[in-house]
Amino acid sequence: MSDSRPGAEQRRNLFALSRADFDRALATFIDRPYRLNQIYLALHRRGVEDIHEMTELSLALRAELSRHFYVATPRITERQRSADGTCKYLLRLHDGATIEAVDIPSDGRRTLCISSQAGCALACTFCVTGYWGAGRDLSMGEILAQVRLINREAGTTPSSPAPNIVFMGMGEPLLNLQAVGEALEVLTPSTSWKRITVSTVGIIPAIETMATWRRRPNLAISLHAPDDQRRSQIMPINQTYPLAELLACLRRYPLERGRKITIEYLLIRHFNDSLEDADQTALLLRGLRAKVNLIPVNPDSVLDETMIPPDAATVERFKNRLNQRGLFTTVRQRRGDEVHGACGQLRAFGTKAHGVRARQEPGAKPVSEPR
Numbered sequence: 001m002s003d004s005r006p007g008a009e010q011r012r013n014l015f016a017l018s019r020a021d022f023d024r025a026l027a028t029f030i031d032r033p034y035r036l037n038q039i040y041l042a043l044h045r046r047g048v049e050d051i052h053e054m055t056e057l058s059l060a061l062r063a064e065l066s067r068h069f070y071v072a073t074p075r076i077t078e079r080q081r082s083a084d085g086t087c088k089y090l091l092r093l094h095d096g097a098t099i100e101a102v103d104i105p106s107d108g109r110r111t112l113c114i115s116s117q118a119g120c121a122l123a124c125t126f127c128v129t130g131y132w133g134a135g136r137d138l139s140m141g142e143i144l145a146q147v148r149l150i151n152r153e154a155g156t157t158p159s160s161p162a163p164n165i166v167f168m169g170m171g172e173p174l175l176n177l178q179a180v181g182e183a184l185e186v187l188t189p190s191t192s193w194k195r196i197t198v199s200t201v202g203i204i205p206a207i208e209t210m211a212t213w214r215r216r217p218n219l220a221i222s223l224h225a226p227d228d229q230r231r232s233q234i235m236p237i238n239q240t241y242p243l244a245e246l247l248a249c250l251r252r253y254p255l256e257r258g259r260k261i262t263i264e265y266l267l268i269r270h271f272n273d274s275l276e277d278a279d280q281t282a283l284l285l286r287g288l289r290a291k292v293n294l295i296p297v298n299p300d301s302v303l304d305e306t307m308i309p310p311d312a313a314t315v316e317r318f319k320n321r322l323n324q325r326g327l328f329t330t331v332r333q334r335r336g337d338e339v340h341g342a343c344g345q346l347r348a349f350g351t352k353a354h355g356v357r358a359r360q361e362p363g364a365k366p367v368s369e370p371r
């Protein structure tokens with residue numbers, strides 16, 4: 001008797017499918033929407049790693065599905081913990097790509113900094129991920145798996161407070177908006193939308209798409225310089241989406257009562273840290289419902305040697321000036337320094353895991369277009 005089972009290479013990884021692809025792929029085998037939903041949630045909320053563990057399905061259906069699909073989930077392969085309790089994880093994906101995610105404990109609540117792409121093509125000059133170049137988009141399942149696996153490592157129970165989740169790891173989340181949006185839908189309601197922040201360099205078409213969503217996470221914008229010339233110097237994407245257009249887009253962005261856009265401003269010594277720069281930033285943001293988060297740049301051996309943070313007094317002066325100009329301003333605490341888990345330092349544990357360094361040419365469109 002011949003075996004009609006597709007070979008392993010012909011079976012599809014259920015875990016890596018978007019919701020639409022998942023529904024299409026299973027439509028031949030399952031016609032009841034609630035069943036589809038049950039399997040989808042078993043994979044992405046419960047973290048089932050084998051079709052045979054889906055005991056809510058009949059044995060015959062599990063056997064049939066196994067002939068056409070398999071489940072391959074990301075695995076944590078390395079952990080680095082720093083003295084302040086920050087833990088950085090390296091995760092290996094089913095095709096060998098690697099990503100990083102960071103668990104940052106603070107005041108009784110954790111913040112998980114997760115990745116949306118395995119690498120990044122946008123080549124911001126202060127960012128180690130950008131230095132190593134482009135990788136691929138993560139699937140919705142791969143985004144969710146970071147949260148689930150790290151929660152498991154941290155011994156989270158159903159009664160533990162839900163962590164804050166920030167899309168500030170590897171990659172530009174708005175260049176993978178479909179998967180990020182699908183992940184947000186699964187993460188809520190266990191995590192409130194108010195506890196989730198998506199951070200972007202300012203991909204205008206994708207921000208406009210988010211503006212049409214019924215529910216939205218917090219939005220953080222990487223500003224980092226008060227004029228186009230300097231912003232383009234450190235963020236090539238500014239040539240595609242310059243400041244005037246970005247600010248106009250943010251002014252149109254719908255904000256619920258009490259919510260503000262977070263403006264992230266990286267402070268680089270003698271580059272963008274003067275009081276005139278603070279004044280110019282305040283002018284730029286005038287009329288925008290925004291708060292500012294200052295981030296002294298994190299130096300790294302692969303980055304340009306001008307990436308040096310200002311001294312503490314300069315940071316304080318800059319902060320006070322913005323506060324005087326009416327912008328609520330804070331300074332981000334440095335966390336996870338010894339494990340390179342701080343902002344802009346994620347690079348798959350120092351490996352060149354994402355292939356050839358592929359910097360974006362100034363003014364070029366992003367490799368992966370917003371959907």
Ligand code: SF4
Nearest residue numbers: 120123124127130171
């Ligand atoms: S800062 Fe963000 S967008 Fe820029 S290179 Fe790094 S990961 Fe990419």
